[in-house]
Amino acid sequence: MSPLPDLSGTRVWVMAKGYRPDEGGMQTYAQGVAEAYARTGAAVTVFTQTSAGPRHERLHGAAGTTIDLVDIGAGKSPLVPVRFVQALRRERARAGAPHFIHATTWRTSIPPMLLGLPYVTTFHGREFMYARGPMLALMRRVARRARGFLAVSHYSAMRLAERLGSALPPALVAWNGLSEEPDPAAPAPVKYSAAHSGTALVFALCRLEPRKNIAGAVRACAAAKAQGLAFRFVIGGRGPELERLRTLVRELGLEDRVEVAGFLPTARVNELYRAADIFLHPQIEVDGGRDFEGFGIAIADAMATGTAVVAGLDGGTRELIEDGVHGFCVNGRDQAAIDAALIRLLADPALRESLGAAARQHTLAEFTWDRHVGRIFERFPVT
Template identity: 30%
Template sequence: MHKTLIVTNDFPPRPGGIQAFLHNMALRLDPAGIVVYASTWKRGREGAEATAAFDAEQPFTVVRDRTTMLLPTPRVTRRATALLREHGCTSVWFGAAAPLGLMAPALRRAGAERLIGTTHGHEAGWAQLPVARGLLRRIGEGTDSLTYLGEYTRSRIAAALSPEAAARMTHLPPGVDEKTFHPDSGGAGVRAELGLTDRPVVVCVSRLVPRKGQDTLILALPRILAAHPDTVLLVVGGGPYERNLRRLAAETGVSDSVRFTGAVPWSELPAHYGAGDVFAMPCRTRRGGLDVEGLGIVYLEASATGLPVLAGDSGGAPDAVLDGETGWVVRGGNSEECADRLVTLLGDPELRQRMGARGRRWVEEKWRWDLLAHRLEELLRTRPEQPDGRPA
């Protein structure tokens, strides 16, 4: 039987988009052929209990390292190679290529025939830093293929790789569970619970950090309220930027039109998307390109829910929107442009319906998890070729 060792820091119950990406992919592969080697979520009894309970529910084997952050140290490399041999794995998938892909040569010597590294937004940042760029080049040379989320991340990362490694890059974005995120996901119940039944709602689902652009939405609200006075901005998610956002809402005079839900359990997210009339996350690039959106799966989840989307132009975010069809892309940080687009959408139910329906079809056609998991499975099983084209 073909077996794959997944080596990752990004795995539930640790929350986050990369974690959800890896878990959803793993669930759609043959569970008998999967072994996950992951870091511990967090120290302490509560973290240990949550991790143990999660791992026990999985249909595949999960092995946790004692550390909360796997690094390609000699100890971690020895553990990974031991697991590869113990379980008879013939392929390795690095959940995030940097830095764990630096273990690729050792794992190949231990018997791995295929080594795949998935890149996200942070590898695009690595490609801009001299030392990190050199390490990224080594990772590209040590693996059989690096996957990328979209054209933005591909072009940035490829510039740091050897020509041969760049040519081996493969498109593998995260997917959307179209059976979980759909137009009848329970949004009416969330609206009723929050007292928003008869009000226009702009919803933003994301971590509360400066890059995501919730502050831009707050600054856009006065202009939106002038056209649609009952509008509410529903901010779903938790994060370190919440205090700043609440202060900004007060200073802007729109506190009564902003609702913060805090962190929401994953099972309740589809209904919170469904509570909106429009989805907006006008993300922006920060820190000279080091803090950038890799893709923005939230736009696709919103599209699957049947909402038109407003995206910022940071990094790969535009790859998750068909501009003018499923929504619009605006300049990140530009509150006036953001406000103008939202005013148009809130005032045109037919346009919202048309864009939302197109987004739903696009997700069903291109972004389903089963389609993308099949692509990963092919990558993990494909044998490298010799120069004459014959399988090695």
């Protein structure tokens, strides 16, 4: 991949579904690409809506980068696209037209499309699977009018082609980066088992919904406990499955091993990532295959800390892991397969360490936002 170009003196706009302080995969994606664009020297403006808006402020990032944030405020009224169009017009009048626009979802492409501004669009996963009727026609129009579009995995690109039809060119595939830029020179974290007499820490972090299949992870813990294996499992995240999981833990008699923690502050999330021996994420596709994992940033984050991963085969996540080299990929609908993978890792510390070390090396090389943005510039140069 070519190095990032020097874009000093250019203006890059990023259209985002959300941004900090709000949390979620789309927010992580928007922040990752915006900060990568800023590292090229470009003047970056992010247009978004968050719970902290409306606001217009300058954000300071690592390595002296800055990002201008135009936040129109939360809300889902039909006037939201109009408010975005007005914000873009004001910024164009103030600072001039952008040289490059990256819309981080297909819906955020609508305002620049309405203004006749060129843009590239990212398609992730489930957000393009549910459009139908007029919305599907609008999504296809967004793709046709774009300078180009990309997908975050080969699996997402394949499913996107099914939705867009054969008349459009295939999507550029560019894997995501991580939630936070790691220091490749930093030593690998010391794992929980090294400091707790061999007791392993198992971690899961996600939105707690059926697609994530954390119930399958909890049942695997019951199988591991029956084998007499020592472990602790912490489940982080919010969502509709939260109380069901807490009930399942009680029913299986796992209160002494499993903590369904709910929302976790960033400091504790980072601590758990560094300490975890195993990251357990046996995700599946649901709703007839419409709802799937496009990439899996949380899984990549775990791999970057040298954690052995057990992940589901469904969706784009399989592209992160070479089975048996960086972790284990299992059929998330096969409870015995999840059980066996977890039990094998709990029983074999040397295997955990080997898989985790390989995962860390692989992730730091392949899953970076600079690499993601570099792929975009190779295909769609700034004009």
